Amino acid sequence: MTDLRACVGEGRASDEPLELALYARDAGVAVGRADAVCFPGSGAEIAAAVRVARRHGRPFVARGSGTGLAGGSTPLGDPVVIVTTQMNRVLEVDAQTCVAWVEPGVLNLDLSREVAPLGLHYAPDPSSQQACTIGGNVGTNAGGPHCLSEGVTSAHILAVDVVLPDGTEARLGSLAPDAPGYDLRGCFVGSEGTMGIATRIAVRLTPDPPCVATILCAFDSVEAAAATVSGVIAAGVLPAALEMMDARITQAVEDFVGAGYPRDAQAVLLVEVDGLEGGVATQVDAISSVARTNGATLVRVAADDAERALLWKGRKSAFGAIARIAPDYYLHDAVVPRTKLVDVLRRVYEIADAHELIVMNVFHAGDGNLHPLLVFDRREPGIWDRVYAAGTEILDACLDAGGVLTGEHGVGIEKRDLMARMFSVDDLDAQARLRDAFDPDGAANPQKVLPSGSRCGELQRVPDGTWI
Amino acid sequence: MTTPPDTNRALDIAPVGARTHWEVGGPPVAGATEVRAPVGVLAYEPADMTITVGAGTTFDELDRVLAEQGQQCALDPRSRAATVGGILACGLSGPRRLRHGPVRDHVLEVRFETGDGRLVKGGGPTVKNVTGYDLPRLFVGSLGTIGVLHQATLRCRPRPVRSQWFTGVDTARAFRPAARLWDGRREAVLLEGVDVDVEAEGRGLAALAAPPRFPDGPHRGRISVAPGAVRACAAALTRTPSESASAPGEVRWCAELGVGTIHVAADDAAALARARSVAHAHGGWMLREAGGSAADDGYGCALPNAALMRRVKDAFDPAGKLNRGRLPLGAVHA
Ligand SMILES: Cc1cc2nc3c(=O)[nH]c(=O)nc-3n(C[C@H](O)[C@H](O)[C@H](O)COP(=O)(O)OP(=O)(O)OC[C@H]3O[C@@H](n4cnc5c(N)ncnc54)[C@H](O)[C@@H]3O)c2cc1C
Numbered sequence: 001m002t003d004l005r006a007c008v009g010e011g012r013a014s015d016e017p018l019e020l021a022l023y024a025r026d027a028g029v030a031v032g033r034a035d036a037v038c039f040p041g042s043g044a045e046i047a048a049a050v051r052v053a054r055r056h057g058r059p060f061v062a063r064g065s066g067t068g069l070a071g072g073s074t075p076l077g078d079p080v081v082i083v084t085t086q087m088n089r090v091l092e093v094d095a096q097t098c099v100a101w102v103e104p105g106v107l108n109l110d111l112s113r114e115v116a117p118l119g120l121h122y123a124p125d126p127s128s129q130q131a132c133t134i135g136g137n138v139g140t141n142a143g144g145p146h147c148l149s150e151g152v153t154s155a156h157i158l159a160v161d162v163v164l165p166d167g168t169e170a171r172l173g174s175l176a177p178d179a180p181g182y183d184l185r186g187c188f189v190g191s192e193g194t195m196g197i198a199t200r201i202a203v204r205l206t207p208d209p210p211c212v213a214t215i216l217c218a219f220d221s222v223e224a225a226a227a228t229v230s231g232v233i234a235a236g237v238l239p240a241a242l243e244m245m246d247a248r249i250t251q252a253v254e255d256f257v258g259a260g261y262p263r264d265a266q267a268v269l270l271v272e273v274d275g276l277e278g279g280v281a282t283q284v285d286a287i288s289s290v291a292r293t294n295g296a297t298l299v300r301v302a303a304d305d306a307e308r309a310l311l312w313k314g315r316k317s318a319f320g321a322i323a324r325i326a327p328d329y330y331l332h333d334a335v336v337p338r339t340k341l342v343d344v345l346r347r348v349y350e351i352a353d354a355h356e357l358i359v360m361n362v363f364h365a366g367d368g369n370l371h372p373l374l375v376f377d378r379r380e381p382g383i384w385d386r387v388y389a390a391g392t393e394i395l396d397a398c399l400d401a402g403g404v405l406t407g408e409h410g411v412g413i414e415k416r417d418l419m420a421r422m423f424s425v426d427d428l429d430a431q432a433r434l435r436d437a438f439d440p441d442g443a444a445n446p447q448k449v450l451p452s453g454s455r456c457g458e459l460q461r462v463p464d465g466t467w468i
Numbered sequence: 469m470t471t472p473p474d475t476n477r478a479l480d481i482a483p484v485g486a487r488t489h490w491e492v493g494g495p496p497v498a499g500a501t502e503v504r505a506p507v508g509v510l511a512y513e514p515a516d517m518t519i520t521v522g523a524g525t526t527f528d529e530l531d532r533v534l535a536e537q538g539q540q541c542a543l544d545p546r547s548r549a550a551t552v553g554g555i556l557a558c559g560l561s562g563p564r565r566l567r568h569g570p571v572r573d574h575v576l577e578v579r580f581e582t583g584d585g586r587l588v589k590g591g592g593p594t595v596k597n598v599t600g601y602d603l604p605r606l607f608v609g610s611l612g613t614i615g616v617l618h619q620a621t622l623r624c625r626p627r628p629v630r631s632q633w634f635t636g637v638d639t640a641r642a643f644r645p646a647a648r649l650w651d652g653r654r655e656a657v658l659l660e661g662v663d664v665d666v667e668a669e670g671r672g673l674a675a676l677a678a679p680p681r682f683p684d685g686p687h688r689g690r691i692s693v694a695p696g697a698v699r700a701c702a703a704a705l706t707r708t709p710s711e712s713a714s715a716p717g718e719v720r721w722c723a724e725l726g727v728g729t730i731h732v733a734a735d736d737a738a739a740l741a742r743a744r745s746v747a748h749a750h751g752g753w754m755l756r757e758a759g760g761s762a763a764d765d766g767y768g769c770a771l772p773n774a775a776l777m778r779r780v781k782d783a784f785d786p787a788g789k790l791n792r793g794r795l796p797l798g799a800v801h802a
Binding site: 154415 | 751
């Protein structure tokens with residue numbers, strides 16, 4: 001502790017049990033234990049903190065706001081937790097080349113607010129954007145509704161200054177379009193804190209579109225809404241955002257914020273298109289006609305910015321709305337091909353019914369990124385077993401449909417032991433070797449992402465003193 | 469120009485595509501065993517906007533198949549004969565990168581064989597995925613030094629209804645154009661979209677009958693500088709008349725405005741070397757694409773984070789068999 005205080009300053013490091021308890025988990029379900037927590041104010045301080053941890057034989061865990069849902073910043077292995085929230089300055093903005101350098105603790109929405117007067121925004125907009133940090137977004141390669149046409153975080157990160165697990169500093173990527181050699185930047189983004197800590201991030205800013213249209217479509221069935229999603233993509237339209245909410249979510253949102261969604265709909269779609277006037281008009285027509293063909297009961301284009309903002313407020317408050325009606329929820333995250341949405345959603349409801357659970361669906365439909373949400377009351381005996389069993393079956397259904405385990409929340413602890421369902425022994429071994437290239441001693445965020453036994457050698461290694 | 473063979477070593481392996489980008493990067497090793505990737509479309513679901521192809525498939529074939537469904541994948545190689553494997557390994561993006569993003573952003577899943585003979589899959593077939601480490605992005609630009617690509621799943625997009633190059637004084641005005649080029653004489657901008665938008669945005673500009681061409685010659689390179697420095701760097705490539713006639717020859721160039729790539733070509737290796745030093749003076753670097761002097765290692769600069777890159781290389785190709793010489797990381801094995 002003395003060493004840690006010496007590098008980050010008095011009052012910026014703690015091992016008080018109460019303080020440690022605050023950093024024992026993220027917004028997901030897994031709980032860990034921190035050995036110490038510190039709040040560095042600069043990249044140099046992060047590097048110093050990492051070196052102190054290493055000198056004392058401790059691993060370290062990078063943490064932003066702790067809104068992660070997969071246990072990414074949950075401390076395992078008695079680590080030093082390094083929190084970036086004190087580093088929340090936007091350092092430089094170049095409106096000419098649309099680049100900003102930011103500290104890792106800058107909140108996602110704060111960045112977009114700061115550059116708004118320049119007619120720019122930061123495109124990836126996770127639903128948690130008021131609370132999550134850009135560093136955390138880099139950690140998880142976060143997505144958001146508007147990543148459908150603009151791409152997820154990695155497409156918006158030009159360079160990252162990092163502290164590598166050995167405590168040295170490096171710049172990965174560059175403002176120049178290509179950096180010589182391997183795309184280490186690309187490896188780092190989405191590595192969930194297992195390859196080091198981002199201390200300064202160069203992000204690409206996106207010009208605000210001259211024209212935006214937001215369409216609300218309502219349907220009598222989830223199938224019809226899902227068929228519309230597939231139909232829109234099949235029609236060759238790639239909207240800026242395409243989100244879906246089922247009846248339970250819609251009603252909860254209406255009770256909470258009154259976004260103007262029809263209460264009697266079985267499902268609603270929120271579709272946004274942007275760009276130049278002509279293209280927007282063409283896409284609005286195409287989307288409306290696909291929706292009507294699929295039996296939409298309502299197709300309404302927001303009349304003005306106020307109505308648009310209200311429609312989006314509904315979508316972005318969905319989780320807040322649920323928190324009011326159910327004491328606990330387990331939020332899943334998986335992706336299926338967009339052509340499989342109808343079938344997979346049907347399976348999701350069947351699985352929940354079979355386990356006598358309530359499932360709600362609010363998700364990034366245009367990407368095929370499902371977020372089935374199982375709501376429950378943890379005081380009910382045996383409920384966790386049912387929630388886990390249903391969750392696993394849902395993930396299996398997604399994988400069976402040609403999908404993947406996680407689209408944006410990450411692997412963390414939550415899906416670590418499911419990795420073998422998607423990857424072979426050799427695939428996992430290759431990933432383990434890549435991680436080892438960055439972190440040979442396993443000091444950065446240990447026990448995350450890859451299941452133990454991922455390294456081929458690990459399986460065969462005979463413990464010392466064993467007789468064969 | 470080749471890296472000399474080393475008779476004391478295990479077999480060298482060199483993946484081969486269509487040889488359209490064969491001289492990109494460092495010189496290949498002589499006498500390597502050449503291997504080729506499978507050819508053909510393995511899966512295409514237009515309604516998912518994803519396509520899986522054998523790495524030996526040419527861009528021409530890929531584009532033809534996608535065009536039938538009104539789609540495209542904006543890899544935009546210099547030659548349509550280039551293979552998908554070669555495009556991904558070189559990682560050279562086309563001019564529409566400005567709007568559509570670099571090559572690495574179009575790749576969803578890769579399957580490649582590592583130097584120690586394992587078939588490894590990375591990424592996933594869906595348009596969104598964060599399961600595990602991002603091997604697709606690691607592969608793009610690795611110049612075949614971490615694996616031999618067998619197949620890749622690519623993200624597709626709707627083909628624009630209209631696509632038209634314009635020229636004029638104020639090409640910066642257009643809203644998020646697909647590409648912007650400047651060759652020192654004129655600026656050109658590629659507008660894509662529906663007819664009314666292209667016409668409205670193109671007002672005041674002159675439509676070009678043919679797309680601008682990148683400079684050609686026996687010695688070619690690709691400069692990468694921060695977009696804010698691209699005009700100054702490109703302007704410095706042009707020799708002023710006062711420079712002595714005995715100085716190395718002319719550098720022809722075309723700059724991607726807003727991106728920071730400058731395509732350069734020359735008739736002699738010395739001129740290409742001069743282009744590289746101009747790039748360095750502007751905080752950038754130059755990748756050799758063709759020709760160059762015998763001593764050119766393809767990069768002409770120390771690779772950043774070389775020690776870390778060497779460990780990455782080692783992780784996938786422990787014996788150093790794959791494309792030795794292409795990426796000058798220094799000795800992987802001491
Ligand atoms: C209500 C709600 C809605 C959400 N909606 C979305 C959504 O739409 N899309 C989405 O993608 N996610 C969503 N999330 C998940 C979460 O907000 C994202 O994963 C976010 O990127 C986490 O940011 P954070 O600052 O909270 O990071 P943390 O949770 O603190 O950390 C996340 C991971 O990143 C690593 N990390 C943190 N900082 C750094 C750094 N500086 N350098 C390297 N690694 C670092 C951590 O070790 C950890 O592995 C949602 C969460 C909630 C609670």
